[in-house]
Amino acid sequence: MNPDIRKERENATFNTDALTHILDGSPEKTRRRREIETLVIKDPDFQHEDLNFMSRSERYDAAVKKSAQMILKMREYGIADPEEIYSYKNCVQRGRTEPLDLHLGMFLPTLLNQATPEQQDAFFTPAWNLKIIGTYAQTEMGHGTHIRGLETTATYDPSTQEFVLNSPTVTSIKWWPGGLGKTSNHAVVLAQLHTQGNCHGLHAFLVPIRDMSNHQPLPGVVVGDIGPKFGFDEVDNGFLKLENVRIPRDYMLMKYAKVEPDGTYRKPPSDKLTYGTMVFIRSMIVGESARALSKACTIAIRYSAVRHQSELRAGEPEPQILDYQTQQHKLFPLLATAYAFHFLGQFMSQTYHRITGDINQGDFSELPELHALSAGLKAFTTWAANGGIEVCRMACGGHGYSRCSSLPDIYVTFTPTCTYEGENTVMMLQTARYLVKSYTQASKGQKVSGMVSYLNELQQRIQAQPVSSRPTVVDINDLTSLVEAYKLRAARLVELAAKNLQAELQRRLSKEDAWNQTSIDLVRASHAHCHYVVVKMFVAKLGEVADVGVHSVLSTLALLYALDGIAQHTGDFLLAGLLSMPQVSQISQRTKELLAQLRTNAVALVDAFDYRDEMLNSSLGRYDGNVYEHMFEWAKKSPLNRTEVHESYYKYLKPLQSKL
């Protein structure tokens, strides 16, 4: 092991394993996760050349092979618990998305949730056994987040009792669904249902797209891969153009809405039935943000402990770059953020399960708040992690730009979360809608509950007083006081947005235009609300931590997270009268102290995330710190090194030399 990184571990003031157990949920969960990881990592069927050395077609090929193996093995080993499936799959795929993901994660669940019992009898077993390989085709080339705009049509023809599916325009071509291009032979297609001369809006249809015997596209089906992307090289995100494709009436998924043989349409009992899935996926993304950022932090912090550069003191050896205050200032707030998001992810997961329980008991009361919270926190955490990964990459200097660092991969794999499952700005505005509604209720004296309950206190707390006469509430060393400050900042910005919205309405703008004209303020308000929730849940988590060493280091991280957030939004806190001018420089000084304090534990804090080398796949982030030897070995395997002289020499350089 590299002596620098060994020393870092020896100096740590807390037990790394104890923290890993907290992150996993319990020692038992850590044990089981590690067991599954070992199962996968040692499995010769999952070994393959580094994906970075392959062409896209080879990467797709390798991924299909692995997915096929994985399905066989999970059934062989009887891995069926959702958490264990997640662990196993994540380990096989090393956090990447693969061609069969939508079949497993969307197509099968959609059949379970939206097909009639008869349809399930007909389709589920072949789908479970991959005779039917399916995807979920919603997004169109011209239509994303706003699903009412989708153009694909399914027109009922009572004479043959069939639906006729069409892509009437270029913009209506289905675009982006994973596994659609080459892998799937069926798709759940979301289309506007037309029957008896009326359009009844979006419904789901099971559409065969490739021949089940030879995988050739069926007549009327134009299907293919949408081409290379920033990442997701293993996935055949696809397009689908339907030209008078006919499917039997009972290929419409009719658990809720129905079309009778004569074409009579029967409405579904409720239109909020898919609400839960959306909330679930967005809540899960919060955890993904934590994972992606914590991987990037692991790589950057371990590398910073090994890398020596420049000189602090003339004539002395080059110091570890982790000793530079600027490097600490880049990385430690991100490390704190990774922890904050991890605990937030746990909270979201628990909340989701609790509320799902309530819903099963017929209590829907908390669903709107969870919906609003999951939308905003999805946006808040993915934006922060997205930017943070790149800071980590650039903090590794040139080597961060090499694919051997794995940081480019982490980024390109993660960054779509800012867009999919609801574009982030749209998500922030959904949360804002809930905040403004809650504000309006509270200002009318109705009591609001949950995370927005601070709006009840608004009348008493945030009066328009001159700053000088307002008491400064913040003790910058006290986490409870800082949570309070974030709360009051959120309250002020929600109020400001609501008042600006009101002012636009008074300028006689329509409701919609007024909303648009206030949307910058609304996004800011959502952002501040989410920030408050993150700080609050981080601090709440500390109350559950019994281990003294771990509690101490996590408290330092929480304090850094809170103070760094204030430093980045000083204006907000000053304007809300929550901070005096001298406190701003105190925060700056205190931040420096916290950075120095965390220096000792930085490597142990990333060790506690417990990513094995095989999972990180990063020369820079190796546990043993033997960065350079490994980079050199990796580079030698580069495809350009397969021959000493590249063919282009004979084709172009030698002829050029003879011409000049």
Added chain:
Amino acid sequence: MNPDIRKERENATFNTDALTHILDGSPEKTRRRREIETLVIKDPDFQHEDLNFMSRSERYDAAVKKSAQMILKMREYGIADPEEIYSYKNCVQRGRTEPLDLHLGMFLPTLLNQATPEQQDAFFTPAWNLKIIGTYAQTEMGHGTHIRGLETTATYDPSTQEFVLNSPTVTSIKWWPGGLGKTSNHAVVLAQLHTQGNCHGLHAFLVPIRDMSNHQPLPGVVVGDIGPKFGFDEVDNGFLKLENVRIPRDYMLMKYAKVEPDGTYRKPPSDKLTYGTMVFIRSMIVGESARALSKACTIAIRYSAVRHQSELRAGEPEPQILDYQTQQHKLFPLLATAYAFHFLGQFMSQTYHRITGDINQGDFSELPELHALSAGLKAFTTWAANGGIEVCRMACGGHGYSRCSSLPDIYVTFTPTCTYEGENTVMMLQTARYLVKSYTQASKGQKVSGMVSYLNELQQRIQAQPVSSRPTVVDINDLTSLVEAYKLRAARLVELAAKNLQAELQRRLSKEDAWNQTSIDLVRASHAHCHYVVVKMFVAKLGEVADVGVHSVLSTLALLYALDGIAQHTGDFLLAGLLSMPQVSQISQRTKELLAQLRTNAVALVDAFDYRDEMLNSSLGRYDGNVYEHMFEWAKKSPLNRTEVHESYYKYLKPLQSKL
């Protein structure tokens, strides 16, 4: 042409061509640039398949082919003026870096600047005619920005009159030089010179690395490609390990330092001789920041004019996404930034040439400031553009993630500028060193000049007064007043950093530790100084613009740039007493008005950058706005679509189906 984008152009309030001429420098320069572009774009030798569809080896191959063609053609056409070479090369390479770039841009100039006349006679002609293909090998695996740390050795052996070159450790292996892996047969190697038992520091040696007859690596030379990266797929960035490689004495570049036949070392007359090149390259990068960001803005703004999404008013058609305030708030400040950086790039280029003239006259007085300025502005502009490109990409929703948008390419090609030619944080600290030095001089009553001359006024202007009694100087509608505000903010932050540094010294820290403990503040001070320079030069440029329509729209952009910067650093301006609390909400209101005002001219403002479709290579950014048709055509060419059924179906999916 798409009717939406046509309408945008019809509504523009200024003459696009007039603005293009300002950006190019003159109507004549625009004409000549377009002429060269046409020459390249129509040249059948420069046509090739979309690079996105190729493997890395194919991309490298295509790039070598193109570079070879380009060299022949430039000589054929007699393109020799540096600006025209730049134009032609940029157009052939579409902004990418290619394998022969270091030969042309570093190796040949190094021979010219550092070789003796005899060496030039021996080496320059073969190098000019590409018999010798060279690269510049400085960076090592373990050593980057801090060049004194380099480990490669060149030990003089007087018995044979040779230097013996060695890579004594893994960390000393040369790593990253472009064209080193497969293309070059020579390298200028920077190595620690040892002779007569003494080490004389870093010197440049011309080292043959491949046989000139067959391109095989020479004995003792281990050379190859460092493997795939985030981008730069066309370049064979390489490694070089030297094992007792012997070169004749006169292969050391000896224009300045010399080693006599007996091993006697002769010092160079000055050690600042490469100062100018560094300053020149950093100044050029400012212009690169403008170009990369303006390309990204062009794509995102044109696409936002074509893309319709969601609903503002129930029942009405989906609006152009450019109508959303949040979209404007993402893109228009970046558009303003692109213009600001463009004018800054012009200023840097002019300043560089002016000062080079002075230096040739023996006047070095302005060099330190230019050095400091180019370091900080390189960092300031590359960071801003780097983040801005990604904002543009994500503002295009899912389609921004497709390689057909070109946005991923722009990002991965640009992002290394944050690291190379001096890591950005290190650059900011270099500028800070100059600022602190100037502050110290000014506070002793010595007059400092140039961009830091505001430090002279510091004593009078920024007294520690309570905020309430200080006059608020800013008129938020007046550009001159805003420049003043940026200036005073910079002054305050320079003073703060200098005082914090002083305080650390008084705590008896060593000079170096005190510097490190203040480095967060020092970077902030540099950032504020650079921000001031950018605003100042943008406003200064307005004074040169005679065209009324162009002047008006550029003034709006400048105002948006200045106000948006304040909004992002509200705390700084409040703490400096430059802004009252009510002004903060006025700025927010005014920003919204400016966004609405710029909405009309947004497309025309990106049209004025005058990037041809062939240069942008983006389906989303097409001039005609026919985005979706083009995306569909592009996708059909994806390599995965070469067969209807991918081979993985036969290899894995069909067998899997039979096993389940």
